[in-house]
Amino acid sequence: MNRLVTRQSRLRKPSRRELALFALLAAFIAVIEPFEPYDWLQSSVTAAINAKDYEGNAIIVAIDEETERNLPSRSWTRSELAALLTKLGQSEPEVILVDQQYFQDEDSSSLAELSAALEALPERPYWHVELSPEAAGSLSESAPAMDADSFVDSSAALDPALANRVRPAVATMRSYAFGAPIFVPLAVEQDGGPVPSFATILAGGTRGAERNVINVDLSYRPGTIPSVSAAEVLAEDFDTSVFENRPVIVSFTSTLGRDTRDTPNDTYTEKAAVWVMAAETLIRGPPRVLGWVPTFLIAVLAGLAWMYLPRPYGRIVAGVAFVGIALSPIVFEQHLIFVQTSHGLFLLLILAIAKLWQRGQGAVRTYRSAAETKSRFLAQASHDLRQPIHAIGLLAERLSQTDLSDDQAKLVSKISWSVDNASRMFRALLDIAAIESGTLQTDIRPVAMNELLAGIDSQNALSAEQANVDLRLVPCDLMVRTDPALIGTMIQNLVSNAIKYSPGKGVLVGCRMKAGRLAIYVVDNGRGISSSDMEHVKKEFFRSSRKSTLSSENKGLGLAIVNRLADMLHVKLTLRSEEGRGTVATIEGLEVVEQEDAKAAANADRPLPLSGLRVALADDDEETLASTRGLLEQWGCTVQTFAQLPEDLPDCDILLSDYDFGGGSTLAGRHDLVLQAEETGTQIIIISGHHPAQIRETIASHSGLILAKPLRAAELRSALMAARQG
Incomplete structure (x- = not known):
């Protein structure tokens, strides 16, 4: 009992939504039948896999091209048919069936000759009766089989000259795509009563079939069905014992498309051969048609098991059921048990797609959360x-x-x-x-390239000097439409890399028009990038395998950031490098805008004295406050310090302030200070560990500098000089 409880507790419990969707899907597939072409294709494949030789006793007399070539008039006439039937009658066949005939003569003498030949036969042959479209269309696959004992011997559809000399029979069939399936009737209701089909005559009766329309076993190879050319019979170039006590079908076989059918084992199968297959199906059967319900119920049970059983057992059960249903026709149809599998297979297939979609959505949610x-x-x-x-x-x-x-x-x-x-x-x-x-948003606006390059020059002048690098920036009077902060970050990363890997050499930054847009070039003649590393340098945390004294500084993030920012700004980053000779990094695709009164930016790398600059310093960290004050005083600044934001704006030139003072107190809550700074012309420089984009969202009115912690002294000095100048 405990084991049973334990096993039950391991079952999954699908949600009501899952069960409702599964029930809706099953009901939808059960109500409609959109998958019949799959069943046709599967029936054709199954027939080809189960291909076998015909071993019955029926034989076909083929009115073929050879027959017409040997005829005196090169055409088939009633006289030729009369001669053929006379010679067949002498061979004492079991029964003769005459398929649809296409005569070239219309004279009464040939008709009388044919009537005489029919009259002389030991047994009246069966003659093909053409069905009207209404009669052919009324054939039902579910109608009960007609009584074999009540078949009529004559029909008003026959030529009056032949009516009393032949017995009527129908040779109609219904075929579908892919050469399968083909359905044939056992009998058709005509004037005076039911008329038997060729299959019924060849099989010697309905053989206890329950339905009037049967599914033909098409696995027989048409080439194994005995066939004799009518030319050989007319020339008496045949053994008469071939037809003795055997059913004989006289049929045209020369007109492709009219006298042939597509079947799995032969594209051009004679219609007479299909009737032989149908008769053999009746003799071996009759066939049983299980329909789609059994396999569909198996699929429903497998789907429920998939939903309730834990992994991987549910998938195993569903997979085994899917394979079993798909292969079942191969096993059953060779025993004349026809089964439709499309409903069950499509139910499991759609369920699998739904589960894959559900798992994919879950994986996406997990990835996004992570x-x-x-x-x-x-x-x-x-x-x-x-x-x-x-x-x-x-x-x-x-x-x-x-x-x-x-x-x-x-x-x-x-x-x-x-x-x-x-x-x-x-x-x-x-x-x-x-x-x-996604917190980093773009702020696209016109940007003067000279101002942008001046900022790059001021940020890198000190590091270039320390690395003994000749840093040169070529002025550019153009303006581009982009985000100044993000494009500045991209150029800064490229220039910083160029300086780092070109000690004692030169770095050039310049612009050039390319395909109607501006391209920014950062060129160095440093050590370059190897071809093996070139395809990986834009990835995060990639570090070259080559030994270098600079490897400890390379965290593999600079180019990764530049590459991502390029995607955000819809520009293209390209790298060309030759090991030992240097690297060319290019930012392409910047949109150029017209400028009316562009002024060249001042050289930001020119040192400006800070003596006499009045700075109000606000920071809640004591060590930072003391260290920054001492540094500013060494540069000649007059400094006032505040551990919290002052109540009123001090008398100063620049307010150098942190953003977050703890306890929920931030500069965003002091719009009065920002307003006072705007009224007095005092510049506010914010130094914070928060991202600049987040700060600008909370202080929309602030247009000054926002510096990120940790901040190098050179960056702070450059910012103060730029603020004093501007």
């Missing part, structure tokens, strides 16, 4: 670690400007290098997190 969690974690971690690193950088900068011994100066230099390295890493992580989370 990506958002990762982005939030990176943003929060980089923000929290920026503050202490920022303070360490300022303290190291102050310490480097004191009296130090050579060993102490080297230690401070290494500390500064480590802080700069960590700062770049956290800034890159925050940028990637902002891009992935």
Whole structure:
């Protein structure tokens, strides 16, 4: 009992929505029948797989091309048929069936000759009766079989000259695409009563068939059905014992499309051969048709098992059921048990598609959740670690400007290098997190290239000087439509990489028109990128396998950020490099806009004195506050410090402020200070660990600089000089 409870508890419990959708799907497939072509195709494939030789005793006398070539008039006439029937009658066949005839003569003498030949036969032959479209269309696959004992011997549809000398028989059939299936009737209701079909005559009766229309077993190879050319019979070039006590069908076989049918084992199968197959089906059967219900019920049970059983058992049951249903015709139809599988197969197939879609949606939701969690974690971690690193950088900068011994100066230099390295890493992580989370939005507007290049020059002048790199920027008076902050970040990353990997050499930044748009080039003659690394350098955290003293600084994020920003700005980043000779990085596709009064930007790398600059410094971190104050005073600034945002704007030139002061207090809540700064012309520079895009969303009226922590001293000095100048 405990085991039973345990097993039951392991069953899945599908939601009501799943069960309702499954029930709706099953009902929809059960009500309509849109999949019949699949059953036809499967029946054709099954017949070809189960192909077998005909071993019955029926024989076909073929009125073929050879027959017509040997005729005196080169055409088939009633006289020729009379001669053929006379010679067949002498062979004492069991029964003769004459299929539809196409005569060329109309004279009464040939008709009298045919009547005499029919009269002389030991047994009246069966003659093909043409059905009207109404009679052919009235054939029902579910109608009960007609009584074999009540078949009429004559029909008003026959030629009066032949009516008393032949017995009527029908040779109609219904075929579908792919050569299968083919349905034939056992009998057709005509004037005076039911008329037997060729299949019934050849089989010697209805053989206990329950339905009047049967599905023909098409697995017989048509080439194995005995056939003799009528030319050989007319020339008496045959063994008369061939026809003795055998059913004989006289039929045209020369006109393709009219006297042939497509079947699985032969594209041009004689209609007479199809009737032989139908008769053999009756003799071996009669066939049973299970329809679509049994396989559909199996599919329903397999679908429910798939929904209730735990993985992977449900899928195994459904898979076994699918394969079993698909292969069942191959097993059953060779025993004349015809089954339709399309309903069951399509039910399981659609259920599988629905489950794959459901799993795909779940995977997408999981991925999105994981990506958002990762982005939030990176943003929060980089923000929290920026503050202490920022303070360490300022303290190291102050310490480097004191009296130090050579060993102490080297230690401070290494500390500064480590802080700069960590700062770049956290800034890159925050940028990637902002891009992935979607918080980074573009602000497209006209941007003067000279102003953009001047900012790049000021940001990289110090690092270029320290690396002994000749950094040159070619002025460009054009204006482009783009996001100034994002395009600036892209160029800055490229220039920073170029300086880093070209120590003691040169870096050139310039612009050129290309295909009607502006392209920005960053060219260096440094060590270059190997061909094996070129296809990977744009990926996150990729680091070259080559040994380098700079490898510890390379976190593999710079080009990844540039590549993602290029997608956001709808521009193209291309790299061309030759190992040992340098690299050319190109930002292509910038839209050029007209400028009415463009002024060249001032050279930002020209040092401007900061002495006398009045700075109000607001930061809730004591160490950061003290370190920044000492650094500003060393540069000649007059500094006022505030541990919290001041009630009123101090008398100053620049308010250098943090954004978040803890306890829910942020600069966004002090719109009065921003308003006072606008009225007095005081510039506000924000230094924060939050992403600039988030800050600008909360302080829409602020158009000044927003610097990201951790901040290098050179960046702060450049910002102060630019603010004082502008």
